[in-house]
Amino acid sequence: MAPHSVIPLALSFFVSLSINPTLPSSLINELNQPPPPDFRAIIANNCLKDPSLRYCNSAATDITNIYKSIVVARHLCTESNNSDCNVSFTKIDLRFRPKVAPLYLSFAFFWKYCPLSVLSIDLSNNSLEGPFPSDVLHCTQIHSLDISLNKLDGTVPLENFTLLSNLSFLNLSCNHFSEGNIEEIAFFERFNSSSFLHSGLFPSDHHYGFKVTTTILLLIGVLVSVVSVVGCFGWVFVRRPDLLPSFLRRSHKFTVAMLKKVTDGFSEDNLVSRGERGEIYKGRLRDGLEVEIKVQRGRISAESHRVFDEECRVLVQLRHKNLVKVLGWCDQRELRAVVMERMWVCSVEGWLLGSPPWKQRLKVSMGVVEAMCYLQEQWPSIGYDLRTRNVMMTEDSEPLLLKLKFGDQSTQSRNIYKFGLFLLGLVTNKHPHEAFEGGEIGFLDWVSMHYPGHEKKVIDEKMKLTSTTYKQIKQTIDIGLACTDLSAGHPPTISHIYSSLHKVVHLL
Known part of the structure; x- marks a missing residue:
């Protein structure tokens, strides 16, 4: 009887034992059981029918392992989808079964009594490690053997392959075997080079492996370097654009990280003032430029973010020697800030405490009116604050309008009125809201009460007067009162004020 007609007789016997063909745990449990009482008689009967069965020569002495081999065969047959x-x-098909394949390879008793019906063995793609599984070569009748795409190493028993006389397909590729004398064994001439590709059996494989490893390491190194550079560049671009070359920086845009760096983490040492509308900090940019930063915190609506962004885009475009220079802004979810160049040393209010000469006061008034002319002609939507505490002074005694507001609804007449108060403040060195009960009205009534006739009572007593400066001051008071005369139907224009002050400056 043919071999593969005898083995099923042995296998069918174990069906009556309720063998579970799928679970390794069930397999292990069965292997721990002793053979059935009549198992020896069944084996003897099978060997009478077919003496070529592998276990026949050992049936008398190795009955337990023969039983185990048949149990494993039954499970492995189903596991291999026969x-x-x-x-x-x-x-035997255990491709892509990295958890199951090592288990079945460990059953040496199975491979010793390998069923003669098995014609192909496929153990590929299992990441198997260690030496070549020599036990599989007990299946000398097989036609196909595939152990490719694993991590096997060491020496391959090449001479033992010659016992596989029916072998027509062999694949040992993609392993890490030691170099062997495979070219000297005639048996392997029946297979082409693809059977041993990158198996390690040929010298070229080791050179190839070295080249591949080197290439991969180089590629990984390059990739890591590129990713690191891109990552760092991206971090810098997003968090610290001030660290980028000037041509890569986003114009006028500041990040919270940049502001923290400039202000030393918004430290109290750099805090200038704190109020209901926010905080003001001083700091220094990487290029050494001193700045002042107005900060507002808290969430606002999307529309408010849009308005803030639009306002800042306008403010950074202003260019005049008597306007504060807005360098940029930061607009984040819970923090908004405007960054300005800090060119001033004090306010006009503080500057007047030093009793500057009239010539310098007149220069300040001209600087302010020139800034007003610039805004009126080119940026009429920009409002400003002309109180002496909010007009700053540079080291060169140039005034700077500090508080600018985009979209301010102040009319030209209102701006003229504010300038009149500023001008009279330069003459008197008085603060309308502090020195007079009636505020601005009380201040103007006080000036009007003494002028003309007793103008010396309103002129800053600390100023040294000459006949020329006295005339200039009187004309300046005339201009100031004209600007603040609300009863006049048509107040003077900014250009008229500029012309009048220009004449005062050049008065001989």
Whole structure:
């Protein structure tokens, strides 16, 4: 009787023992059981029918391992998806089974009594490690053997392959075997080079492996370097654009990280003032430029973010020697800030405490009116604050309008009125809201009460007067009162004020 007609007789016997063909735990449990009482008689009967069965020569002394081999065969047949294990067991297919394949390879008793019906063995793609599984070569009748795409190493028993006389397909590729004398064994001439590609059996494989490893390491190194550079560049671009070359910086845009760096983490040492509308900090940019930063915190609506952004885009475009220079802004979810160049040393209010000469006061008034002319002609939507505490002074005694507001609804007449108060403040060195009960009205009534006739009572007593400066001051008071005369139907224009002050400056 043919071999593969005898083995099913042995396998069918174990069906009556309710063998579970799928679970390794069930397999292990069965292997721990002793053979059935009549198992020896069944084996003897099978060997009478077919003496070529592998276990026949050992049936008398190794009955336990023979039983175990048949148990494993039954499970492995089903595990390998054979069509009908009650009839035939032709293939061992454990491809892509890294958890199961090592278990079945460990059953040396199975491979020793490998069923003669098995014609192909496929153990590929399992990441198997260690030496070549020599036990599989006990299946000398096989036609196909595939152990490719694993991590096997060491020496391959090449001479033992010659016992596989029916072998027509062999794949040992993609492993890490030691170099062997495979070219000297005639048996392997029946296979082409693809059977041993990158197996390690040929000298070229080791050179290739070295080249591949070197290439991969180089590629990984380059990739890591590129990713690191891109990552760092991206971090810098997003968090600290001030660290980028000037041509890569986002114009006028500041980040919270940049502001923290400039202000030393918004430290109290750099805090200038704190109020209901926010905080003001001083700091220094990387290029050494001193700045002042107005900060507002808290969430606002999307529309408010849009308005803030639009306002800042306008303010950074202003260019005049008597306007504060807005360098940029930061607009984040819970923090908004405007960054200005800090060119001033004090306010006009503080500057007047030093009793500057009239010539310098007149220069300040001209600087302010020139800034007003610039805004009126080119940026009429920009409002400003002309109180002496909010007009700053540079080291060169140039005034700077500090508080600018985009979209301010102040009319030209209102701006003229504010300038009149500023001008009279330069003459008197008085603060309308502090020195007079009636505020601005009380201040103007006080000036009007003494002028003309007793103008010396309103002129800053600390100023040294000459006949020329006295005339200039009187004309300046005239201009100031004209600007603040609300009863006049048509107040003077900014250009008229500029012309009048220009004449005062050049008065001989």
